[in-house]
Amino acid sequence: xxxxxxxxxxxxxxxxxxxxxxxxxxxxxxxxxxxxxxxxxxxxxxxxxxxxxxxxxxxxxxxxxxxxxxxxxxxxxxxxxxxxxxxxxxxxxxxxxxxxxxxxxxxxxxxxxxxxxxxxxxxxxxxxxxxxxxxxxxxxxxxxxxxxxxxxxxxxxxxxxxxxxxxxxxxxxxxxxxxxxxxxxxxxxxxxxxxxxxxxxxxxxxx
Numbered sequence: 001x002x003x004x005x006x007x008x009x010x011x012x013x014x015x016x017x018x019x020x021x022x023x024x025x026x027x028x029x030x031x032x033x034x035x036x037x038x039x040x041x042x043x044x045x046x047x048x049x050x051x052x053x054x055x056x057x058x059x060x061x062x063x064x065x066x067x068x069x070x071x072x073x074x075x076x077x078x079x080x081x082x083x084x085x086x087x088x089x090x091x092x093x094x095x096x097x098x099x100x101x102x103x104x105x106x107x108x109x110x111x112x113x114x115x116x117x118x119x120x121x122x123x124x125x126x127x128x129x130x131x132x133x134x135x136x137x138x139x140x141x142x143x144x145x146x147x148x149x150x151x152x153x154x155x156x157x158x159x160x161x162x163x164x165x166x167x168x169x170x171x172x173x174x175x176x177x178x179x180x181x182x183x184x185x186x187x188x189x190x191x192x193x194x195x196x197x198x199x200x201x202x203x204x205x206x207x
Contacts, residue, residue: 033057
């Protein structure tokens, strides 16, 4: 794991806390975009934790560049900024998880455990404040669309859903597009949050 944060104290404390857990091993830290790329190229971490504010630099640049260079790396953003626009930008850049910097350490660990390539897992505490409630439910979902939505709610990617449901990836993507359209969503995150709030799937914190 690589921790990218320009606040040395936070970076050191997070590194020490994660190293105390058997499932994580920190291979280094970085405080800038260039340093993050250099350490990632040298150590090839499986997980990268990134703050959005890196002095005068943008942590999203780290997310975009690492996503382009290492498609399978898990990238989790830990930031004090958590508005709807920020979440959308983080997801668009290619991050796989988002946790609040001011939140409990246990919640950050939970996000690190759930984040995976091809999907975005957001700490439940951020969702209510970041994404407004839907004004109305969309058109009813078909049985297959409901199956796809349920798996989306568990963070599964299109390839994973296709494998589980024994359908092609292209067919699965068509179902995902239909779910997005009916729920008035543009991303998997928005679709899952909307579905949870109108009762199509269970509460996000229960997953």
